[in-house]
Amino acid sequence: MSDSASSPAPHQPPSPPKTKPGSLLRSSLLTGSMTMVSRVLGLIRDIVLAAVLGAGGAMDAFAIAQKIPNFFRRLFAEGAFSQAFIPVLSEYREKGTHAAVKELVDKVAGCLGSILLLFTLIGVAGAVGFAYVFGYGYADEPEKFSLLVELVRITFPYLMLISLTGFAGAILNSYDRFAIPAVTPIFLNIFMIAAALLVADFFPNPAYALAWSIVAAGVFSLLFQLPFLKQIHLMPSPKLDWSHPGVKRILVLMTPALFGVSVSQLNLLLDSVIATMLGDGAVSWLFYSDRLVELPLGVFGVAIATVIMPGLSRLSAAQSGEKFSQMLDWAIRFVVLIALPATLALIILAEPILYTLFYHGEMKQTDILMSAYSLKAYALGLFAFMLIKVLVPGYFARQDMKTPVRIGIIAIGANILMKPLVVIPLVMLWGLGHVGLAFTTAMAAYVNAWLLYRGLRRAGVYTPSDQWVKLWLRYGAANGAMVAVLLAFLWHWNLWVDWPALERVIRLGILCAAGFAAYLLALLAVGVRLRDFKAQP
Known part of the structure; x- marks a missing residue:
């Protein structure tokens, strides 16, 4: 099917999605499965981090450095902004034309982008201040604090990149294109794993390679979203207009949400x-x-x-x-x-x-x-x-x-x-x-x-x-069955520190499978069915 056939014409409002039985469940499972892939890769990434950096020292500094842009990202992208932007965008879509939606997207892109650029420049220039606030306890450890400052300076631009990625993802989610934003976080994990395994040895400290990989992943994630925005004819053409009614409404909604969310x-x-x-x-x-x-x-x-x-x-x-x-x-x-x-x-x-x-x-x-x-x-x-x-x-x-x-x-x-x-x-x-x-x-x-x-x-x-x-009684019985099975296994399996890595993996897999099976079978036994979660508006 051609793009023109599958997407609304540039000046026609998209047809609102029809809610079908089980659509929320399917969308949740689709988004969850995509996110599961990302989280599994995230676990692999953390395993690699543990092997390369361990705990303490460089790992402490890196954990704080990457937390700073991620914290502000959740304010700008996944937090207050998206929670303020989506209702306004949904209202424009519900009551207005596609042209009005496109104008809103353009104006928001310009205003959000300018704020992010300014804040990123402040973050890079003021890396010492951010490092002091977020890593106060390291101020009297010159070597660790110096490393933290340099890592903050490298990773801070990720805030702007991933926040714009979140902006694109919010638009796609509003048009029920959940899979693309859900799959995007995979790239960060892939880039970090590759950096730790392939290029870390070329840096004086592996933490530097990981920091640069975060920025590279941010660039790739943003570029990845753009073609899908084009498919729904909402590729932003940033315009700076603080007087636009939609932008003003988002700012009003976003200000208190910055804290609340x-x-x-x-x-x-x-x-x-x-x-x-x-x-x-x-x-x-x-x-x-x-x-x-x-x-x-x-x-x-x-x-x-x-x-x-x-x-x-x-x-x-x-x-x-x-x-x-x-x-x-x-x-x-x-x-x-x-x-x-x-x-x-x-x-x-x-x-x-x-x-x-x-x-x-x-x-x-x-x-x-x-x-x-x-x-x-x-x-x-x-x-x-x-x-x-x-x-x-x-x-x-x-x-x-x-x-x-x-x-x-x-x-x-x-x-x-x-x-x-x-x-x-x-x-x-x-x-x-x-x-x-x-x-x-x-x-x-x-x-x-x-x-x-x-x-x-x-x-x-x-x-x-x-x-x-009735639900609490059913869920309680199922959880009780799972706990009993897990404790029974652990009563006999208590030498995790002594077992080789492969044996630990096999035994943990058996434990998880046994616990999941006990929970699932108990749910079925007490009358919980998948169709129970398809009955929604």
């Missing part, structure tokens, strides 16, 4: 800053444990949120309140289905997973044990992290940016108040301050999720279905 990121960032003051290795231990929690969060939580955001925005614009509530209920049910077993599995299998993935090269047994402690603490918050991903769109799709901000302030305040109460005793008694950081972040996520949920209920936006009592 990034609460969990601010909490994680706070962990990293404090971790720089807890001694060598603490940042790396949190990095490795956080990466494992990000696997189910990124594959399922982000996928579900990505899929429902355009749909919720369209339903809000069409004033379909009942269907809006049903879509939220569907998303929450899906989160419970995935998050509870993932949480329990990560807590129970923390040591086997870490030994299997990272116990080689520069990684020591102490690093594995310390990472396992923080992995268990982070995993406690996985359900809340995923729930936040699907509750926040319930506000932003209705262009309510202020409520998540108020809730975010409360959650961050709770996190800050809890940290001295938890971290200081753990540091003084057992030297496990990094575990306290992870635990308080997890608990703050529950504060955030509960307040978001309560706000939607009180506003009458979300009304849970009458099936929840």
